[in-house]
Amino acid sequence: MKDELANRTALVTGGSLGLGRAMAKEFHVQGASVAILARRLELLENARDEIAEAGDGRASVKCYECDVTDLGAIERTVAQVNNEQGEVDILVNNAGKSEAHAFLDVTDDIWQADLDLKLFAAIRFSRLLFPKMCDRGWGRIINILNTAAKAPGPRSAPTSVSRAAGMALTKVLAGEGAPHNVLVNALLIGRIESDQSRRAYEASTRESSYREFLAKAGQSLPMKRMGEAQECANVALFLASDRASYLTGCAINMDGGLSPVV
Numbered sequence: 058m059k060d061e062l063a064n065r066t067a068l069v070t071g072g073s074l075g076l077g078r079a080m081a082k083e084f085h086v087q088g089a090s091v092a093i094l095a096r097r098l099e100l101l102e103n104a105r106d107e108i109a110e111a112g113d114g115r116a117s118v119k120c121y122e123c124d125v126t127d128l129g130a131i132e133r134t135v136a137q138v139n140n141e142q143g144e145v146d147i148l149v150n151n152a153g154k155s156e157a158h159a160f161l162d163v164t165d166d167i168w169q170a171d172l173d174l175k176l177f178a179a180i181r182f183s184r185l186l187f188p189k190m191c192d193r194g195w196g197r198i199i200n201i202l203n204t205a206a207k208a209p210g211p212r213s214a215p216t217s218v219s220r221a222a223g224m225a226l227t228k229v230l231a232g233e234g235a236p237h238n239v240l241v242n243a244l245l246i247g248r249i250e251s252d253q254s255r256r257a258y259e260a261s262t263r264e265s266s267y268r269e270f271l272a273k274a275g276q277s278l279p280m281k282r283m284g285e286a287q288e289c290a291n292v293a294l295f296l297a298s299d300r301a302s303y304l305t306g307c308a309i310n311m312d313g314g315l316s317p318v319v
Contacts, residue, residue, distance in 0.1 A: 061298045063088030063116075068138055068145045068186070070125050070178065071152035073100040075251040076201060079286035080149055080293045081118075082108045087294060089147065090116040092138045094123040117142055125152045125178035126170070135185045144193070145186050147297045150179035150223075151201040155253060159212045171215040176222050183230060187239065196239035197297045200227050204245045204310060207318040220245075224308050231306030240305040242296050247312025248274070249284040279314035 067084045071077040072093025085091045085108050093108070095101050101120035109118040119141060123134040138145060153175045156167065179200055190196025202220040209217035224243055231241040250271055258270045265273070275282035289311050295301050310316045 060088040061294070061300070062147070065089045065146040065297075066092070066138070066143045067147035067149065067297065068092045068094065068135075068182070069149040069151055070094045070123075070182065071201075072149075073097060073104045073120070075253075076246065076249065076286050076289050077149070077151040078104045078108070079290040080151070082111050083287075083290040083294045084147065084297060085109070085112045085116060085118055087298070088116055089297075090142045091118050092121060092142055092145070093118070094121050094125065094134060094152070096122060096124055098122050125182075126173040128181055131178070131181050132185065135182065144189055146190065146193075146195060147197045147199070148182055148186050149199045149201065149293065149297075150182060152178055153201070155203075156216050157205075157213050158215075160214050163214050168215050171219050172222075175216070175219040176226070179223055179226060183226070187230060187234065190239045191234060191237035194238050196234065196237075197301075198227075198230060198234075198239070198241040199293055199296050200224075200241070200243040202227075202243050202245050202308070204247050204312050204316040204318075206243075206245055207308065207310075208316050227308060228306050235305055240296070240301060242301075242305060243308040244289060244292060244296075244311045245308055245316070246289065247284060247310070247315040248278060249286060249289060249311070251286065254283070282313070284311065284313055 067089045069077050069081045072081045073095035081091045081093050105118050105120040121134050124130045156171050202223045205213050205217035206220035206224045227243040258267050271283050
């Protein structure tokens with residue numbers, strides 16, 4: 058169906074690349090005005106142009122430079138989005154990066170930086186947008202986490218800990234938002250082709266092509282392949298739409314069967 062998100066406004070953090078870009082594009086194709094946030098303007102502008110081209114011109118696409126670890130920047134950006142594109146209906150907390158070390162190698166500074174990026178950014182955006190969603194009687198928050206939130210392994214700190222806290226945040230907000238038709242869910246990402254995949258390839262010996270590198274990496278997975286950003290965007294679209302009207306407080310594994318925990 059087309060226009061499933063018509064007259065909605067979506068804000069996607071980490072929206073210039075990878076999963077964020079794919080989700081923002083899918084939302085826009087379905088009629089939403091989209092605000093994409095990241096730190097690098099050139100990448101944001103490229104993403105904005107690609108996303109806008111995929112739409113039909115009826116809804117807006119705007120990009121905003123924003124350091125999501127800075128409370129002041131978050132407050133200013135949210136105010137600007139609300140003013141330029143209307144009140145935000147759909148929030149995707151996607152900003153983050155992989156940071157995994159042995160526990161004793163993680164300093165206080167590394168812990169704090171990871172929590173600021175992955176947990177406190179989601180808290181702060183939600184704190185600004187959640188009340189107005191409740192007042193309007195409609196809202197969606199999607200927290201992008203990873204499978205370590207449910208099944209942390211050794212050498213997975215600090216990411217596994219901050220992501221587990223994000224799953225708890227999802228459940229808290231879901232319980233408080235449910236009476237107001239504000240639905241809050243999480244997608245737990247496994248091995249998905251992304252910029253991190255590209256960086257891993259660039260750091261490798263590059264004895265094969267990038268596609269061969271991905272194919273080899275995917276052989277260890279239950280589905281024998283890496284996931285694609287578009288596949289995550291498809292599920293995010295469902296969660297953002299009225300089709301998911303009775304689904305809240307869930308942490309959905311988007312991992313092709315990799316996680317040992319359901």
